[in-house]
Amino acid sequence: MAVYEAQWSVRGIMQRMLPVLVVLTSIELGSGIVLDTFESTLLQYPTLLVLVPVTIGMAGNLGSILAARLSTAVHLGIVSFHPTDDRLAGNAVATVALALTVFPLVGAGAWALQALVGGVRLPFLTVVVVATASGLVLAALAVVVTAVTAYAAYRFELDPDDVVIPVVTNVSDVLGVLVLFGVVRVLV
Amino acid sequence: MTVREVAAEAYRESAPVLVLSAVGGLFAGVVLGGMDAELERVAGLLVLVPALLATRGNVYGSLGGRLGSALHQGLVDPTLSLEDERVNAAVAASLANGVLVSMLSAVLAVGLLTALGRPSAPLATLVAIALLAGVVSGLVLTVAVVSVVFVGYRRGLNPDTLAGPVVTTTGDVVGVATLLVATRIVLALGGG
Numbered sequence: 165m166a167v168y169e170a171q172w173s174v175r176g177i178m179q180r181m182l183p184v185l186v187v188l189t190s191i192e193l194g195s196g197i198v199l200d201t202f203e204s205t206l207l208q209y210p211t212l213l214v215l216v217p218v219t220i221g222m223a224g225n226l227g228s229i230l231a232a233r234l235s236t237a238v239h240l241g242i243v244s245f246h247p248t249d250d251r252l253a254g255n256a257v258a259t260v261a262l263a264l265t266v267f268p269l270v271g272a273g274a275w276a277l278q279a280l281v282g283g284v285r286l287p288f289l290t291v292v293v294v295a296t297a298s299g300l301v302l303a304a305l306a307v308v309v310t311a312v313t314a315y316a317a318y319r320f321e322l323d324p325d326d327v328v329i330p331v332v333t334n335v336s337d338v339l340g341v342l343v344l345f346g347v348v349r350v351l352v
Numbered sequence: 353m354t355v356r357e358v359a360a361e362a363y364r365e366s367a368p369v370l371v372l373s374a375v376g377g378l379f380a381g382v383v384l385g386g387m388d389a390e391l392e393r394v395a396g397l398l399v400l401v402p403a404l405l406a407t408r409g410n411v412y413g414s415l416g417g418r419l420g421s422a423l424h425q426g427l428v429d430p431t432l433s434l435e436d437e438r439v440n441a442a443v444a445a446s447l448a449n450g451v452l453v454s455m456l457s458a459v460l461a462v463g464l465l466t467a468l469g470r471p472s473a474p475l476a477t478l479v480a481i482a483l484l485a486g487v488v489s490g491l492v493l494t495v496a497v498v499s500v501v502f503v504g505y506r507r508g509l510n511p512d513t514l515a516g517p518v519v520t521t522t523g524d525v526v527g528v529a530t531l532l533v534a535t536r537i538v539l540a541l542g543g544g
Contacts, residue, residue, distance in 0.1 A: 172438045177445035185453045192406045193460055196399035203398050210385040217524045218377030225373050229366045254358025261363055266370050273378045337406055
């Protein structure tokens, strides 16, 4: 019973969560600093500002869904970390396909919503292409990061559920900002 | 299973959640897009955005997960009362963690910006904004997570699959909206 009580005490929960949260927040501040370096572009084109939370969120979601699926597969012992493994390849293909489905919609939605509330300064097609290109690069990166993290957890015998999802979600968040920054640099 | 079957199953299972969270993220983006005046006025506010949004997701996503597991184990009852000690402890710990980490983000952001020689609003302004946004978003997200998980469980839904989408769709919107409100309040009180 004592174990249960420690698990459900305010102090116990805080002690277990805080160190992880501090590390993750420090990583996220890195992407905040990147955002800060292209703040003038974002303020000039508010449509790009609209894309920021959704790009970060979708990158994290793509990564975390893949991570959850691979973690379960590792637990069940039905995946091998080889590029020709059917389950690994199938999930990778699905991640790219999901990005290609959702990100063009996200670009179109961001343009339309910004047109409604504040007027737009970027052409519709530019916003859709920025979102789609970011999504495609992010999907590829999410696959690599997730596969490497899942493999590392497996090799070091860590529970993939504890390690892979938080690491992948937050690394994907940072990559979301970096990729958006790179794509905006090239296309806008 | 072939590659095609695995891919089709993963796509089918994930697409609805992704579309839902895209809608939430877009609304958060519209609020952020309307915040340009505040972002321009409070240097360093944009640095906080990813950290604050991720903290909301990490803290209240984990609260949802914890309550979901506890419901499955029969450790807590799915009734909304203020008397369940386990629920109270989990909520108090999440609120404390969320507020502490938000304030720490503000301190670290000011430190980083100063070290890089970039402009930054006064430490007190950013910490006050982070504190206020952390408390308000924490209260809103706690109510959202606890009620959806409990009500969903009573209706026979799996709380584990509910908590994630609720936090990903509401977390960003609530996170950005409370950041805007907190910034306006702090600026009105003379900060900045």
